[in-house]
Amino acid sequence: MLVNEHVRFGEGGTGDPATGDRPLLYREGDLWYAVFTTEYEFDPSITFHPSEEEVGIDLGIISFAALSDGTFIENPHVYRNAEDAIKEAHHKVHRRKKGSHRRARAKKELSRLYRKARNKRRDFLHKASHKLIKQYGTLVFEDLHIDTMTKAPEPKQDEHGNYLPNGAAAKGGLNKSILDAGWGTFVMICSHKAAEAGGKVVKVSPNGTSQACSGCGCVVPKDLSIRWHSCPHCGCELDRDQNAARNILQRYHMQKQNGAGSVPQRSLVGGL
Ligand SMILES: [Zn+2]
Numbered sequence: 001m002l003v004n005e006h007v008r009f010g011e012g013g014t015g016d017p018a019t020g021d022r023p024l025l026y027r028e029g030d031l032w033y034a035v036f037t038t039e040y041e042f043d044p045s046i047t048f049h050p051s052e053e054e055v056g057i058d059l060g061i062i063s064f065a066a067l068s069d070g071t072f073i074e075n076p077h078v079y080r081n082a083e084d085a086i087k088e089a090h091h092k093v094h095r096r097k098k099g100s101h102r103r104a105r106a107k108k109e110l111s112r113l114y115r116k117a118r119n120k121r122r123d124f125l126h127k128a129s130h131k132l133i134k135q136y137g138t139l140v141f142e143d144l145h146i147d148t149m150t151k152a153p154e155p156k157q158d159e160h161g162n163y164l165p166n167g168a169a170a171k172g173g174l175n176k177s178i179l180d181a182g183w184g185t186f187v188m189i190c191s192h193k194a195a196e197a198g199g200k201v202v203k204v205s206p207n208g209t210s211q212a213c214s215g216c217g218c219v220v221p222k223d224l225s226i227r228w229h230s231c232p233h234c235g236c237e238l239d240r241d242q243n244a245a246r247n248i249l250q251r252y253h254m255q256k257q258n259g260a261g262s263v264p265q266r267s268l269v270g271g272l
Contacts, residue, residue, distance in 0.1 A: 054253075055069060055138070056246055056250070058142070061075070063075055063241060066241035068248065070242060082117040082120075086114065089106065093107050125182055125185055126189060133190065142205075144183060144184075187201065187203075209244045209247040220233075226240065227240050
């Protein structure tokens with residue numbers, strides 16, 4: 001939208017028409033955004049999802065998501081692809097003299113690249129969630145705390161006090177991928193879309209979903225580098241993340257059976 005001198009905006013607000021509040025204004029690079037809040041009638045009790053299909057979803061690194069029915073959603077690695085360009089743009093900013101026009105121009109270019117990467121990622125998250133919500137009535141995710149997952153893992157020691165490889169380096173390198181993949185945002189978007197479509201998003205405990213065998217329940221230990229689940233007890237053979245996705249769905253079924261029920265996730269209506 002074009003803002004000219006005839007449009008008067010204040011310092012920013014919620015943009016809520018009910019209170020006549022001004023829109024929230026913010027600037028990103030050389031673009032200005034105005035955020036308005038709108039209201040619409042929505043009664044979840046009269047909306048039913050046409051599908052009773054349930055799916056377990058394991059959010060991962062290699063693939064963005066592995067589904068319990070055997071399909072995968074591939075990771076776009078949007079940020080990764082743009083990474084080189086962004087790095088180069090950063091260098092350019094630092095090379096140029098402070099306060100110079102050339103530096104200002106480089107900064108502008110840098111913010112444009114970031115914006116492009118963010119938009120692409122958001123677009124991907126919306127499309128992927130839309131597809132899932134259309135097909136499945138219930139989406140089951142792990143209750144992941146992204147904050148702790150992206151922290152450097154604690155070193156583990158064996159019984160002799162030697163440090164065990166716990167995938168620290170691998171995990172460290174994965175941190176950006178996790179943030180890049182935008183898991184938390186994805187689950188939030190899914191919750192929002194599910195609520196509108198009469199479906200639901202539920203979360204189950206993530207403990208041991210990758211280690212347990214989805215065929216027989218036995219624990220089959222494997223570190224992050226092992227991508228294949230091969231169970232010596234029941235002969236179950238499948239992709240590591242798919243095994244996890246099946247465990248996630250089974251965990252939800254167990255919760256339902258035990259009467260613990262599932263707590264539908266609150267729909268978060270955000271500016272996404
Ligand atoms: Zn097994």
